[in-house]
Amino acid sequence: MNDLTPFGRAALLAFAALLLAVPWIASGYVLSVSIICLYLAYMGQAWNLMLGFAGLLSIGHALFVGLGAYTSGYLFTKLGVPPAVGVVAAVAVAMAMGSIIGYLGFRFAIGGVYFALLTIAFSEFVRILLDHAKFLGGTEGMFLPVSQESRRGVDLVNLRGSTEMYYYVILALAAGAFLMCRALLNGRVGYYWRAIRDNPEAAEAVGVDIFRFRMYAVLLSSGMAGVAGVFYAFYYNNLFPEQVLGIERSIEVTLAPIVGGVGTLFGPIFGAFILTPMGELLTEAVEGFKQSGLIAKNVKTDGVKLMFWGLAVALIVLLKPKGLWPWVCERLRLVKPPGQRG
């Protein structure tokens, strides 16, 4: 807050108030889109922690989400363990996988793009494994039981309730992730991460144990994704390996931070709130054109959102490689220049 100009502070408070008020002012459809926004903001924060802070590119974050989802889903359906408890196991499993990938990558100095390939390889490997895991439903999917009356109340232990409840849960997660990342970035670990990101050799020369701090980044990020997996499982209530762990899921979580600004704290949130509504509007518009006959009814238009996202990322990389958020910040004077901070 100290770094914000008075206008920036007002804008942040207005945004926070708007987020809190969404369930009162918005319809079911807008609420659902808002949940997706916040989910991608949360996942964007987790992914950005690795690439933006510590310089580690992952294109396999759906793996950690999937492990969290399947772990909590299995514990709930087969053993009756509520998600409030299952989340601990979900995070543990996601972190265990993160530590395996991290250990292999950092112990054998697999850097940059090759580390990203490692994350893809593990993600695909587990997806195929899940396809054949009959006790987890395999390709037929895992279904979490949900009754009509549970759709009304608020049961945080079992993560059962109205859409409004899910909205506030994911809002709390996104806000918590933002605050946590902010604290980390301004602390010792944040300085070390950014030093490793910018120059590992120089970081090591000033005494930074780069293996250890890279592992911290992967463990935290995978654990956060594991929590997202629990939310995913109990919000959608059906899990298919292809849908949860497909590579497009991993790519999807990278879009908001790339558009908003890799390495910035607010970029993932900003990017999610730009991309998701625009994608949804586009889908709606195309549907509308189909209804009114502007586009023939038999034309397949499923990919239109993905095309838009691809175009958005290409434009960002070409025109604003640091993302939209730093540019917006500067334009609207939301943040004080470094010389005027306390």
Next chain:
Amino acid sequence: MAMLDVQGLSKSFRGLRAVSDVTFAVPEKGIVALIGPNGAGKTTCFNLIAGALAPDAGSVRLAGADITGRRADKVCDAGIGRTFQLVKPFQDLTVLENVTVGALHKHDGVAAAKRDAARILEMLELGDKRHMHAANLTLPDRKRLEVARALATQPKLLLLDEVMAGLRPTETDRIVAVLQRLRAETGITILLIEHVMRAVMALSDHVIVLHHGEKISEGTPEKVTKDPAVLECYLGEGAV
């Protein structure tokens, strides 16, 4: 006991002996210069001492403790700070943040580390540039930033790799004065690689000359600059 004691240090790259059986010592509070023509093995020698490379043979002792072949961050823990000849700033961090990363080595809190970093920047006359991004600094400033970052770890021994290269004579004299003051105030020991003879002559009490990876001479600056073997390696055979 010497602050730094290097015995029989050797390193080959694909059969090429970059550093060959090099032995020397740096006394406590001493300023020793490592000189030699390009490709003499000076920077490799630094990398072997600082843990960026592991030696094939030989040993490195810091204040009596064996640190041979330790990883760079462990060497820093032991008390060696180093700069890089090809500067390696943290590009997206400000000058102050760059030095703060170094200061965090001895400070637990970021606030205290920042204060210490600001103090060191003042000493190296980078204080007014502390909010600039390291990527936007001129080369001489980046060289000074390297020194500031290494100093922030509060080392017992400072390894400086050509920090005066590209500086004007007046700037060189200023850095020389800073380093002399530093030794007087903190009792730090310095080993430096330097081509700028003006700085070597003014600073060092002892000079070691490497050529083709081997030590060919050592002694006081006056003695070494008159050594025929040294003149020959710099100026070529027959020039003496």
